[in-house]
Amino acid sequence: MAYADQYIDKLRKSGLRPTKQRIKICEVLFDADKTFHFTIKELVKIIENQANIKVSLATVYNTVHAFMKKGYLKEIPLNASQSYYDTNVSHHHHFFDEEENKLIDIHQEDVDEVKIKRTIPGKKIRSVEVIAKIVSDNQSQK
Amino acid sequence: MAYADQYIDKLRKSGLRPTKQRIKICEVLFDADKTFHFTIKELVKIIENQANIKVSLATVYNTVHAFMKKGYLKEIPLNASQSYYDTNVSHHHHFFDEEENKLIDIHQEDVDEVKIKRTIPGKKIRSVEVIAKIVSDNQSQK
DNA sequence: TAATACATTATATTTATTCTAAACTGTTGA
DNA sequence: TCAACAGTTTAGAATAAATATAATGTATTA
The missing domain is CATH 1.10.10.10 (Winged helix-like DNA-binding domain superfamily/Winged helix DNA-binding domain)
Known part of the structure; x- marks a missing residue:
C-alpha cells in the first residue's frame, strides 16, 4: 500500500x-x-x-x-519459441540474430574461457554457454 | 549412399x-x-x-x-519450455539448475567480462549473457 | 521364416503463448 | 460531475511446439 x-x-x-x-x-x-x-x-x-x-x-x-x-523487467535469454539443435557438439558459443532468428557459431578460440568465481554448494557446473544477441548496426550503414 | x-x-x-x-x-x-x-x-x-x-x-x-x-547432436541452450523473467535488470548472468528448473543470479563481478573476438558484418552485439547449467555434484556428497 | 521387440505413424493431448471481441474502467474536458 | 473516448481486462478461441498413445509396420533373432 x-x-x-x-x-x-x-x-x-x-x-x-x-x-x-x-x-x-x-x-x-x-x-x-x-x-x-x-x-x-x-x-x-x-x-x-x-x-x-x-x-x-x-x-x-x-x-x-x-x-x-x-525496462522494468528483463527476459532471461534462456528461451526461444522452439528448440535449436547443433551438429557441432564441440564446446563453442553462439550469436543469435534476433532479426532473422538465426544462430551463428562462435568458435571456442574466439572467446576467452569464462571463469565464474561463484559456486553453489552441492552443485557442479555442467556447461557454460555464452549467447550474444546481435541486431543490425544502423550506425555503420551510413 | x-x-x-x-x-x-x-x-x-x-x-x-x-x-x-x-x-x-x-x-x-x-x-x-x-x-x-x-x-x-x-x-x-x-x-x-x-x-x-x-x-x-x-x-x-x-x-x-x-x-x-x-552425443551426436547438442541442444543449444537457448531454450526452456517457458519464458523466465527477472526483476533485476542490471547486467548479470545466471546459473540454471536443471534438476529444480530454477535460476540463480551470478553477479557481474563474479564473472570476468566476456570478450568476443569475432564480429558479424553489419551487426552489433546487443547483449552477452552467460548461462551456466548446474547439476548435483555427487562426487562431493561421498 | 516365424516370433518378438523395436520403430513409425497419424492422431490426440498438453502446455505456453497470442489473439479476439465484448465488457469494463481510467481519463479528459465540458 | 458526467459523458465520451481510448485504453484495459477478460474468457475463451486460436496457434504452435512438444509429447503421448496405440495401431501398424519392420528389423532382428534363432
Missing part, C-alpha cells in the same frame, strides 16, 4: 494507465528489496495468493511485456 | 536399429563436412526435399533426442 502512489507515478510516466491489476503486479514485483525470477504462471499464482484481485493470464502477459518494453 | 554403411554402424553401436528413416536423417545431418543448426521442422523439410522418404514429425523428434543422448 505504502508504495502504491509511487507505482501509479511509475506507470503514468511510462504511458501506462495505473489500473488495479497493474498496481498489484507492481507490488508483487517491486515491493521487496531483493530481486527475483518468475514465470508468468508463477506470477499469476502469487497475485492470487496475496490479494483478492483476480488477474487473467492475458493481462499478466500484456503487463509483463509492457514492463519489459519500459 | 556412400556413407550409409558407416551410419548403420554408428546407429548399431548406439543401440539404435538402422531404419530407413534414421539412415536418411544421418545423411542429412552428417554427410556434409560443415556443421549446422536446425529446428525439428526444418529437418523434416530438408528430408522431404532431399528424398522420397516420408518421415513423421514424431520420428524426427524421437531420433533427434536419441542422437542427443548419444
